[in-house]
Amino acid sequence: MVISAFVFGGVPATAVRKVLAEASVYVSPELLKEYREVPLTLEEEDKINHRQLKTLISGIAAFVAVAKTVYPVRKFMLCRDEADNMLLECCFAAKTDYLVTGDKDLLDMGVLPFDLRILRPRDYLAL
Numbered sequence: 001m002v003i004s005a006f007v008f009g010g011v012p013a014t015a016v017r018k019v020l021a022e023a024s025v026y027v028s029p030e031l032l033k034e035y036r037e038v039p040l041t042l043e044e045e046d047k048i049n050h051r052q053l054k055t056l057i058s059g060i061a062a063f064v065a066v067a068k069t070v071y072p073v074r075k076f077m078l079c080r081d082e083a084d085n086m087l088l089e090c091c092f093a094a095k096t097d098y099l100v101t102g103d104k105d106l107l108d109m110g111v112l113p114f115d116l117r118i119l120r121p122r123d124y125l126a127l
Contacts, residue, residue: 001101001121003038006059007052015100015121016063025067026094030086032069035060070094078112081105091116100124 005012019025027035039056042048048056072089079085084105091099092114099118101107106118119127 001103002035002060002063003042003056004102005121006056006063007042007048011125012102012121015124018125019100020063020066023098024094024096025063026070026090026096027064027067028070028072028086028090028093030072031090032064034086035064068094079105079109088112088116098124 001012001015005016039048039053039060042056043050043053070090070093072086072093074089074092076085076088076092078088081103084103087099087101087106097115097117099106099116100121101118102121107120109118112118
């Protein structure tokens, strides 16, 4: 959600603003690594232009600046997209109540072995 919020705006951007105003934000070293790599990959693959790259990098920097870093010790193999497990690991380590995402692989997971609600940005805004 963070990537789409700063590249495309709309509902994800509104959800990010709400998260920053009302909730605690957590990141893990693995998530920080993704935040460093994804913007450049998107530009290299011509999925975003240079202006969007600059906006994305600035947005991620502002988001991460208020985040607390957690260091997950428990590994999960729960999501059909194995790369998304790092988000679950971060949430578990942080003991978060919500994961706000537009990622279908995460949204389709169903019941998890720990207490976490996975919400679309629009559903989070309705809370």
